Amino acid sequence: MAEIAARLLQTAAKRDPDQKEFLQAVKTVVEGLIPLWEQRPELEEVMARLIEPERIFTFRVAWLDDHGKIQINRGFRVQYNSAIGPYKGGLRFHPSVNLSIIKFLGFDQIFKNSLTTLPMGGGKGGSDFDPKGKSDAEVMRFCQSFMTELFRYIGPNIDIPAGDIGVGAREIGYMYGQYKRLTHAVEGVLTGKGQTWGGSLIRPEATGFGGLYFASEMVAYQKQEIAGKTICVSGFGNVAWGACLKAAQLKAKVITISGPDGYVYDEEGINTPEKIAYLLRLRATCQDIVAPYAEQFPKSQFFPGKKPWERKCDIALPCATQNELDANDAAMLHANGCKFVVELSNMGCTHDALEYCQSHDMIYAPGIACNAGGVAVSGLEMTQNSIRLRWKAEEVDQHLQRIMKDIHKQCVEAMTQFHKPNDYVFGANAAGFLKVATAMIEQGCV
Numbered sequence: 001m002a003e004i005a006a007r008l009l010q011t012a013a014k015r016d017p018d019q020k021e022f023l024q025a026v027k028t029v030v031e032g033l034i035p036l037w038e039q040r041p042e043l044e045e046v047m048a049r050l051i052e053p054e055r056i057f058t059f060r061v062a063w064l065d066d067h068g069k070i071q072i073n074r075g076f077r078v079q080y081n082s083a084i085g086p087y088k089g090g091l092r093f094h095p096s097v098n099l100s101i102i103k104f105l106g107f108d109q110i111f112k113n114s115l116t117t118l119p120m121g122g123g124k125g126g127s128d129f130d131p132k133g134k135s136d137a138e139v140m141r142f143c144q145s146f147m148t149e150l151f152r153y154i155g156p157n158i159d160i161p162a163g164d165i166g167v168g169a170r171e172i173g174y175m176y177g178q179y180k181r182l183t184h185a186v187e188g189v190l191t192g193k194g195q196t197w198g199g200s201l202i203r204p205e206a207t208g209f210g211g212l213y214f215a216s217e218m219v220a221y222q223k224q225e226i227a228g229k230t231i232c233v234s235g236f237g238n239v240a241w242g243a244c245l246k247a248a249q250l251k252a253k254v255i256t257i258s259g260p261d262g263y264v265y266d267e268e269g270i271n272t273p274e275k276i277a278y279l280l281r282l283r284a285t286c287q288d289i290v291a292p293y294a295e296q297f298p299k300s301q302f303f304p305g306k307k308p309w310e311r312k313c314d315i316a317l318p319c320a321t322q323n324e325l326d327a328n329d330a331a332m333l334h335a336n337g338c339k340f341v342v343e344l345s346n347m348g349c350t351h352d353a354l355e356y357c358q359s360h361d362m363i364y365a366p367g368i369a370c371n372a373g374g375v376a377v378s379g380l381e382m383t384q385n386s387i388r389l390r391w392k393a394e395e396v397d398q399h400l401q402r403i404m405k406d407i408h409k410q411c412v413e414a415m416t417q418f419h420k421p422n423d424y425v426f427g428a429n430a431a432g433f434l435k436v437a438t439a440m441i442e443q444g445c446v
Helices: 002-015 020-032 034-039 041-051 099-115 136-153 169-183 206-221 238-249 273-284 291-296 327-335 351-359 373-387 393-417 424-442
Strands: 055-064 070-081 087-093 121-127 159-162 230-233 253-259 262-265 301-304 315-317 340-342 363-365
Touching: 002 020, 002 034, 002 041, 020 099, 020 351, 020 424, 034 041, 034 424, 041 424, 055 099, 055 136, 070 087, 070 099, 070 136, 070 159, 087 099, 087 169, 087 373, 099 121, 099 373, 099 393, 099 424, 121 136, 121 159, 136 169, 159 373, 206 238, 206 315, 206 340, 206 363, 206 373, 206 393, 230 238, 238 253, 238 273, 262 291, 273 291, 291 301, 327 351, 351 363, 363 424, 373 393, 393 424
Parallel strands: 087 121, 087 159, 230 253, 230 315, 315 340, 340 363
Antiparallel strands: 055 070, 070 121, 253 262, 262 301
């Protein structure tokens, strides 16, 4: 019922009126679940509990820069829900990080982790620290100070953070080293670790791989094939790199990548080992620009200050950051014949873009389903750490493909049960929420 959705959103807005990203995430879920409220109105109480995090930690991070000056940043960890397992979710280091962003990410993480079928609750954390432009020594000192505050709240059976924007293998390594120094324990408390000390193969590319597996299932559900499809990708980090690599393997063609400086259009496709390897090297320079790709491959074109959504494509994959695709972008995609919008960034589309897609027969799937490949392989890393084994890349990839197929199946089953054909927002949220809600009810007032 719309009344239930309105009450839930009103309560959230009254408590946190200034947290726009968090309120957007809540709005997407509670309004998207109106068909569920019509059949199960008693679950309103469960959702009201779920919207409020179990606990939030905010802490000061003081660190010494290379000039001997003390710098201050703010750290966060939101332990959102542990009904189906220990808290699991990444750490983001970026100047934009605030409590609203961490809460929206943690809230979505609950449903995403639930859909993987792995025993993981939802959490998220990070800091407004910016690794860009910092020396390795400065990043190390920050990470050590950050973990000095965080370590007392996490553990392999309590809360297992991972990487996110601004947190890669380097940052995970520095934090893990400090955790060991403080606890005298060698245990799987972080995921995204280095390959020689507990990390899982294909973790960096897992979100992109998983997104293409999900997109392939969506296309197949419409009785089409992903082979031969043209794809517009935004971003050029690990997610975009993994998407380009897996798209090439599935014989689809990615024609764009983007950065803050604009986007590159490659009509021939970003589909050769040379191009994909260059994309990875380009990101490693930390310059955060894509223009050099067009210089390296002259048949491609660079369009400064523009988004890739003006190009004709079959599938759009937002892979950069939240709210990167708005209603105007969705209208351009629709005008150019795009049929599928598949979020690989967290909340990559604005709410207006979501509504535009759904009202114009574009099949839209939310990040809580499509980009679950990253946390799925993090969960597989946790398993490998627990059993003290290391799987081959092919074995991890097979598990990932199975998980993403199962997520799509859960979405379809929920859409079918509630008569919401092709509404992946409803399907993903309903399937993820019902599993968590059942666990919360069975465990009592938690």
